[in-house]
Amino acid sequence: MRIVVCIKQVPDSAEVRINPETNTLIRDGVPTIINPYDMHALEAGLQIKEKTGGKVTVLTMGPPQAETALRDAIAMGADEAVLLTDRAFAGSDTWATAYTLSKAIEQIGADVVLCGKQAIDGDTAQVGPEIAEFMDMPHISYIRKVVAVDAEKIVVQRLMDDGFDVVESALPVLLTAVKELNVPRMPSLKGKMAAKKAEIRKMTAADIKAGEGDLGLKGSPTQVKNIFAPEAKKDRTMLEGTVEEKIDALVKELVGLKCI
């Protein structure tokens, strides 16, 4: 079984702070991690390999420093790692990102492709299903359990708003993982050694045979027009006084509004 897990390096906290004076993001000193949902995808990939045999390849697209995320994945048990890095990839939206990843996966070869349901910095949940479409393979989003897997097919539980669906698919298939799927393992000592020594395979735009117009900002149908902080409410009342006075004032307001 050839298993490919797509991961993304993201800022550690989703709560990157904002400078209230300039309305800009403060990212200095925020460390990077593997997107938490991708950790569940990786764990699922390792578990499938333990059942069926085969190889787990981790893949990421990003700047050269994204290599550390790949080494972390090898420490957890991935067999090999591929870093897609090229200035031509810069500015990619989800369409261009998914296109680029799909071209790389074509080169690597995959029976099962795993992604996290979404990245915590972008929160779009689009790249996984888009990769599946580019590769003309079925996909199942939001999987919370792998029920059965063999060389021909896979059965999973798909999380829905009102419960879950049991879904069966032919291979190759792409799956996106939610938190409930598993508990990612800690890296082993052997894994950490392997991570240090591992050779990271690098791929560029030329290696994946992608059209220039399909990459990066040029290949992206969506563009950012502007960014802004949400407006503040104007009719806000700050309650003052001692703690008790504040609470009495609040209770009085709530009674007046018939909330109590």
Place this chain on the structure above:
Amino acid sequence: MYIKVNRDLCSGCEACLQSCPYDAIVMKDGKAEITELCQLCRACLSVCPEGAISEVKEASDAKETAQGRGVWVFAEQRDGKIAGVSLELLGAGKGLAQKLGTELAAVLFGGTADDALELIRWGADKVFYCNDPLLSTFNDEPYAALLSKLIVEQKPEIVLTGATPIGRSFFPRVAAKLRAGLTADCTSLEIDEETKNLLQIRPAFGGNIMATIFCPHARPQMATVRPRVMKRGEYDAARKGEIVQVSAKGIASRTKVVETVKEVSETAINLQDANIIVAGGRGMGGEKGFQLLYELAEVLGASVAASRAAVDEGWIPYRHQVGQTGKTVGPKLYIACGISGAVQHLVGMQSSDIIIAINRNPEAPIFSVATYGIVGDVAEIVPMLTKKIKDLKGL
């Protein structure tokens, strides 16, 4: 288009470096320079005190956009029940269609002809309806294939659906196939007066700030929209429209739903229908802190919710999470305790009628959406508030 720094005007003050959310500005020989990471968001333009940064138009900007007609809403059904967000989108879609002087159409896969009529009564001028049994339960591939085929034939300008597990899963396939721009989880949609482009507004960067996204050339313009952020239109039982039968001939699926299991938690229902919600964030400090919220909720007859931070800490299960990646709620009263108020949380609760914010930090952004604010320690305030209400109610 691209962004340019006039090196003669640049004073090297570095003000633009901080303004760029993409780290796309670097200093070179004491002057700012825009790198290939630039996303053209224009955040730096207004920041430069020297006016040295400007946008430069290119010939390719004038590239013809494919002409399209009509605003479409993909109406989602599960077990024959139309999703609430689909009706909300018919309300919002009507407004967009009017601004563009075009028609509003709904697309319905599965369900009954009566359901299709209902969509007309909720505002659709036309319904593309396919009742092939292959589409009665949701599978990504056939839904994506048939919707793509319809879009290619009819060329709508805009295609919308709810940001539900179904919409968020199969819309990306359609966008990939058609090379269309797709924006996830929008909280607001507008039409640009000048260009007639759809402006898609959503939280960005982990939900810390809002971004306006647009598709300058690609058509259709596609978006998924958060449930409960748009208003339904008027229901008109006498409204007439056209129902166009669609065939699923040639459409196949490599996935199959074997079984559907209902597992609706009480919390899910409670939160979305709750009149009063008591919510806690990282400031509650732990499970013990949340116990205080449960006590307050009990005397108020309220449901308990949480911010992403508290859920990530493991203090309370995910189904209680309110915000961009959790639920959107709109109760009469929302009491936010120890929640700082990241944009990703605010988008899930700011349509509440009355918002009370209790937080130790007077600068916390939660106060910007609050009706009443109390600066102080939640561990002290919450129990006292519980007691006062208890006394008042004679409990």
